[in-house]
Amino acid sequence: MADPAYIVDGVLTDGEAWVALGTAAPDGSTNPITFTSTDDGQVGDFSQYMDLVLVLYCRDVVAATDHVNTGLRYNGDSGSNYFFQRFYGDGTTATATNSSGSVGYCMIFPANTATANAFGAAVVHIFDINSGKYKSCVSHYAADRDGAGYVGMDTMTWKNQAAITSVGVNAGNYFASGSRIDLFGVLPRMVA
Amino acid sequence: MAAIEAIATTYLEADAASVTFSSLGSYEHLQIRLSWRTTRASALERCLMQFNGDTGTNYSQHRMHGSGTTEGSSGNISQTGVFAAYWGPTSVDDATMYGSAVCDILDYRNGSKNTTTMASGGTAGMGTPYVTFQSGLWDNVAAVTSIVLLPGSGSDFTRGSEFTLYGLNSS
Numbered sequence: 001m002a003d004p005a006y007i008v009d010g011v012l013t014d015g016e017a018w019v020a021l022g023t024a025a026p027d028g029s030t031n032p033i034t035f036t037s038t039d040d041g042q043v044g045d046f047s048q049y050m051d052l053v054l055v056l057y058c059r060d061v062v063a064a065t066d067h068v069n070t071g072l073r074y075n076g077d078s079g080s081n082y083f084f085q086r087f088y089g090d091g092t093t094a095t096a097t098n099s100s101g102s103v104g105y106c107m108i109f110p111a112n113t114a115t116a117n118a119f120g121a122a123v124v125h126i127f128d129i130n131s132g133k134y135k136s137c138v139s140h141y142a143a144d145r146d147g148a149g150y151v152g153m154d155t156m157t158w159k160n161q162a163a164i165t166s167v168g169v170n171a172g173n174y175f176a177s178g179s180r181i182d183l184f185g186v187l188p189r190m191v192a
Numbered sequence: 193m194a195a196i197e198a199i200a201t202t203y204l205e206a207d208a209a210s211v212t213f214s215s216l217g218s219y220e221h222l223q224i225r226l227s228w229r230t231t232r233a234s235a236l237e238r239c240l241m242q243f244n245g246d247t248g249t250n251y252s253q254h255r256m257h258g259s260g261t262t263e264g265s266s267g268n269i270s271q272t273g274v275f276a277a278y279w280g281p282t283s284v285d286d287a288t289m290y291g292s293a294v295c296d297i298l299d300y301r302n303g304s305k306n307t308t309t310m311a312s313g314g315t316a317g318m319g320t321p322y323v324t325f326q327s328g329l330w331d332n333v334a335a336v337t338s339i340v341l342l343p344g345s346g347s348d349f350t351r352g353s354e355f356t357l358y359g360l361n362s363s
Contacts, residue, residue, distance in 0.1 A: 015197040015198065017194065017196045017198040083316040086258060087324075095258075096261055097258070098260055100317070128290065131227070131352065133290045134289050136315060137292065138294065153312060153314075155313070157316040159286075159317055188198055189201050190201050
């Protein structure tokens with residue numbers, strides 16, 4: 001795919017703050033879906049961005065359930081370093097819950113027994129990815145299954161101070177064919 | 193023309209009582225993205241936002257939240273600011289724990305409507321985790337020409353807090 005007009009030879013030429021970094025169209029047999037920094041000073045180099053934003057439209061093929069938790073892992077870290085706070089509604093009841101583990105849960109998507117062709121939408125904002133802070137994200141998601149489902153928002157913290165150089169999106173099993181995941185970098189503007 | 197432009201980033205190199213954006217440009221909407229904590233000596237802090245230097249009790253807020261296993265909704269009137277972020281980390285939390293939020297300020301240049309804001313954010317893994325979604329209203333029809341962000345309880349933003357203002361263009 002050709003570079004958009006605001007990128008010439010890998011260099012940003014105007015003030016566009018959101019830069020498209022990558023798109024994944026899962027084939028139903030790959031997990032996780034991972035976006036990795038190019039670390040080359042070009043557009044795909046995560047080190048120049050303040051934040052990252054994931055935009056997801058997904059369904060999971062995990063069997064015997066109509067929905068599944070979905071989360072992130074940064075830099076391939078599979079340790080129990082992820083903490084999340086969830087607030088969601090199921091059409092009747094609003095519920096809060098929190099936990100921690102080896103995947104940073106921050107989304108819910110429809111799964112195998114959900115209404116056919118029902119995909120869930122989610123947006124995940126990941127903040128200050130190159131700082132020495134623990135990394136925090138905020139997400140919103142909509143997993144409607146035609147008469148049932150979930151809508152919610154989560155916050156998730158990776159208790160690690162490393163800069164984020166890869167983002168893995170972990171399905172319950174695999175993301176169904178037809179799913180789509182887009183990653184954007186969000187630029188700052190340092191002014192005197 | 194870019195759809196979303198970064199107007200200014202403030203990355204605190206020292207603790208600061210407030211952060212001001214006074215050059216807002218000519219966009220359709222504004223968005224502030226923040227990664228923040230404060231020096232407050234007790235748990236939990238809010239990030240207030242005031243417009244045009246108005247420190248009066250001319251703001252109101254509503255919000256819903258999840259914290260641990262407790263969910264809730266609340267609101268306030270006659271406040272001295274809206275919340276750009278609600279219940280973030282303080283000096284009692286891990287030193288590298290910062291909260292995050294996105295706050296939208298729509299149609300800010302209009303001079304005939306009150307200004308309504310919408311924000312969501314939170315922090316997991318701190319002593320009292322919170323995720324919130326909130327509205328805010330500035331009961332004033334003036335166009336927004338400046339924005340001040342400040343901790344709600346009089347503490348400072350901690351060094352390393354980061355605030356970036358974005359402008360969203362229309363077609």
